[in-house]
Amino acid sequence: MAEAGINPCKLRDLRRIMRVLTLSGIFSVKQAVYKLTTASRLLVRDESLTTSQQLSPFLYPQLILTPCRESPVSRGIHAWFRQDQPQPAGPSLFALAHSGMTTIWERAERDATAFPFDAAMASDTAFLMPIVLKDCGEVFHGLTSLVDVAGGLGGAAATIKAAFPDMKCTVLDLPQVVTKAPTDNDVQYVAGDIFQSIPPANAVFLKWILHDWNDDECVKILKNCKQAIPPRDAGGKIIIIDMVVGSEPSDIKHVETQVLHDMMMMVMNGVERDEQEWKKIFFEAGFKDYKIVPLLGVRSIIELYP
Numbered sequence: 456m457a458e459a460g461i462n463p464c465k466l467r468d469l470r471r472i473m474r475v476l477t478l479s480g481i482f483s484v485k486q487a488v489y490k491l492t493t494a495s496r497l498l499v500r501d502e503s504l505t506t507s508q509q510l511s512p513f514l515y516p517q518l519i520l521t522p523c524r525e526s527p528v529s530r531g532i533h534a535w536f537r538q539d540q541p542q543p544a545g546p547s548l549f550a551l552a553h554s555g556m557t558t559i560w561e562r563a564e565r566d567a568t569a570f571p572f573d574a575a576m577a578s579d580t581a582f583l584m585p586i587v588l589k590d591c592g593e594v595f596h597g598l599t600s601l602v603d604v605a606g607g608l609g610g611a612a613a614t615i616k617a618a619f620p621d622m623k624c625t626v627l628d629l630p631q632v633v634t635k636a637p638t639d640n641d642v643q644y645v646a647g648d649i650f651q652s653i654p655p656a657n658a659v660f661l662k663w664i665l666h667d668w669n670d671d672e673c674v675k676i677l678k679n680c681k682q683a684i685p686p687r688d689a690g691g692k693i694i695i696i697d698m699v700v701g702s703e704p705s706d707i708k709h710v711e712t713q714v715l716h717d718m719m720m721m722v723m724n725g726v727e728r729d730e731q732e733w734k735k736i737f738f739e740a741g742f743k744d745y746k747i748v749p750l751l752g753v754r755s756i757i758e759l760y761p
């Protein structure tokens with residue numbers, strides 16, 4: 456690590472990248488010692504060869520990989536790994552690659568045509584929520600009110616409201632998202648900040664949110680969620696839809712998808728967590744109990760109790 460100039464504070468991130476590279480066959484690993492595989496030998500120079508011998512194996516893969524190497528994120532990754540990390544987290548790879556913008560939410564606001572983030576999230580919600588209600592609908596039974604925290608354009612809240620018409624459903628998101636929200640549904644929208652406060656409700660719903668944030672930020676968000684709900688014996692709970700890495704270790708395709716997703720989240724200082732990592736932030740935020748149920752593909756539904 457020291458030889459490569461990698462800052463010790465980036466050790467966890469280095470492990471995340473090595474996890475992807477070993478799963479995809481670029482490295483083999485035995486007791487945290489990584490070795491080149493046949494495939495990755497094509498990517499490195501063999502100094503014992505003459506220049507003409509080096510040409511054929513080395514240069515063609517480099518050419519093929521040009522689009523990846525030239526992306527703004529790839530160009531910044533070298534500097535990012537060498538960076539000292541101020542508390543609680545340094546600038547993300549995204550911020551380094553897009554000077555002047557610190558979060559993808561800013562990009563979604565400024566550049567909606569090239570980067571239709573809110574629409575993409577809405578399409579995922581339209582696909583997933585009917586499955587959530589069909590396979591795990593019981594998690595919503597008995598709730599009188601629910602706030603979808605950072606609920607985007609409100610598709611999830613509207614689907615829950617349609618299935619449970621007596622439930623009061625509210626969506627909290629940033630002002631620039633709430634102004635674009637549809638007006639033809641029976642959902643209330645509140646513009647706000649998840650780090651400030653969350654409107655009170657029987658239950659808080661968090662879909663694809665906590666993986667966007669580092670552990671300290673998640674603990675802050677979860678503490679705010681806890682303040683918004685009543686005690687467990689009065690029906691209070693948090694419902695989370697996110698990944699639990701390694702939850703189905705027998706399915707290698709799921710693990711591959713999860714660790715690739717984790718790389719994507721690393722770009723914005725987020726993280727896909729395994730059960731131990733989830734447990735740590737839950738208990739740090741003051742919650743006492745949780746239940747994980749695999750949902751669809753790589754995602755799980757987590758019920759979290761105060």
Ligand SMILES: C[S@@+](CC[C@H](N)C(=O)[O-])C[C@H]1O[C@@H](n2cnc3c(N)ncnc32)[C@H](O)[C@@H]1O
Nearest residue numbers: 576580605606607628629632647648649662663
């Ligand atoms: C990954 S999207 C998930 C949206 C929605 N839950 C879904 O699954 O479709 C994250 C959402 O968090 C919102 N967000 C980011 N920072 C926020 C903040 N500080 N307060 C409130 N919402 C925020 C974004 O605007 C975005 O809608």
